[in-house]
Amino acid sequence: MELKSIILEDPTTKYPRPPFKEQSQPWPGLASKMDPKPDHGETSYKGSNRLVGRKALITGGDSGMGRAAAIAYAREGADVAINYLPAEETDAKEVIALIKKEGRKGIAIPGDLREESFCQKLVADAVNGLGGLDILVNNAGRQQTNASILDISTEQFDWTMKTNIYAPFWIIKAALSYLKPGSVIIGTSSEQAYDPSADLYDYAQTKAATTNYIKSLAKQLASKGIRVNGVAPGPIWTAVQISGGATQEKLKHFGEQTPFGRPGQPAELASIYVQLAAADASYATGQIYGSSGGAGQP
Numbered sequence: 001m002e003l004k005s006i007i008l009e010d011p012t013t014k015y016p017r018p019p020f021k022e023q024s025q026p027w028p029g030l031a032s033k034m035d036p037k038p039d040h041g042e043t044s045y046k047g048s049n050r051l052v053g054r055k056a057l058i059t060g061g062d063s064g065m066g067r068a069a070a071i072a073y074a075r076e077g078a079d080v081a082i083n084y085l086p087a088e089e090t091d092a093k094e095v096i097a098l099i100k101k102e103g104r105k106g107i108a109i110p111g112d113l114r115e116e117s118f119c120q121k122l123v124a125d126a127v128n129g130l131g132g133l134d135i136l137v138n139n140a141g142r143q144q145t146n147a148s149i150l151d152i153s154t155e156q157f158d159w160t161m162k163t164n165i166y167a168p169f170w171i172i173k174a175a176l177s178y179l180k181p182g183s184v185i186i187g188t189s190s191e192q193a194y195d196p197s198a199d200l201y202d203y204a205q206t207k208a209a210t211t212n213y214i215k216s217l218a219k220q221l222a223s224k225g226i227r228v229n230g231v232a233p234g235p236i237w238t239a240v241q242i243s244g245g246a247t248q249e250k251l252k253h254f255g256e257q258t259p260f261g262r263p264g265q266p267a268e269l270a271s272i273y274v275q276l277a278a279a280d281a282s283y284a285t286g287q288i289y290g291s292s293g294g295a296g297q298p
């Protein structure tokens with residue numbers, strides 16, 4: 001059989017460029033209502049059997065990077081459970097349908113990660129539904145723009161910390177006894193861990209914490225054969241940005257400041273989540289893989 005050549009795509013023109021339309025949705029926002037709609041790889045991601053038989057749990061799997069990872073994992077042959085908030089049911093349904101279309105198990109587990117008891121139930125339900133667990137992606141995140149530290153209430157601060165720092169802590173603790181040698185934990189960090197924005201005082205420090213826990217845990221779990229790595233995206237066109245994560249002014253020019261002059265799309269990071277989960281990446285642990293259009297990394 002003759003193989004078709006890959007068509008070269010110019011990364012500067014491959015996806016929408018600013019200016020973007022003003023738009024705002026109540027938190028947590030739906031990808032399906034964004035304009036333009038983000039690309040999560042729905043029609044483009046092609047698998048090559050890299051994760052056949054693997055069992056993955058992805059938080060925030062309804063939209064954004066989590067959705068791109070969920071689609072890619074299913075197309076690589078994995079069964080996938082996703083967590084999301086009840087308000088995101090319509091986005092989640094689309095993801096579950098895409099997973100099932102690949103002939104894989106797609107398990108929907110809605111619920112709020114700010115509760116330790118829910119995080120424990122999430123892991124138990126995922127393990128029961130999948131028949132085990134060997135890929136854990138802590139990807140859900142809370143980000144709200146605030147011009148001043150004085151605008152951040154204790155309740156808001158706590159909300160960000162609970163979602164971004166406590167939830168992975170609770171989920172990893174609940175999952176650890178199921179993770180056999182060869183399993184992986186992946187966290188979604190951010191370029192904010194290295195180069196925090198003025199208006200993301202609370203969010204940015206949680207991403208520094210994420211990068212840090214990944215490196216600590218990688219050392220702690222190495223002898224158990226469990227790899228722990230992270231992904232550090234730059235500005236990516238997702239629901240978090242149009243539901244309070246960015247100002248309208250920032251949104252209009254989203255991604256413009258990067259060398260590519262545009263935001264990334266979730267689909268452009270999918271292969272990183274696959275790579276970090278795949279067995280052939282067996283020497284990678286404690287690493288943070290970036291994807292940010294040419295800026296933002298240390």
Ligand code: NAD
Binds near residue numbers: 088
């Ligand atoms: P997104 O809104 O599509 O995904 C975030 C998800 O987090 C939501 O879909 C929601 O399901 C989940 N979530 C938030 N609070 C929750 C809670 N209390 N309980 C359960 N689920 C909850 O946006 P995204 O940009 O794909 O975000 C994914 C990750 O990427 C986040 O950790 C975010 O911080 C990180 N990130 C995003 C960007 C960006 O520019 N979009 C850049 C760097 C890092």
Ligand code: MG
Binds near residue numbers: 029084088091
């Ligand atoms: Mg969502």
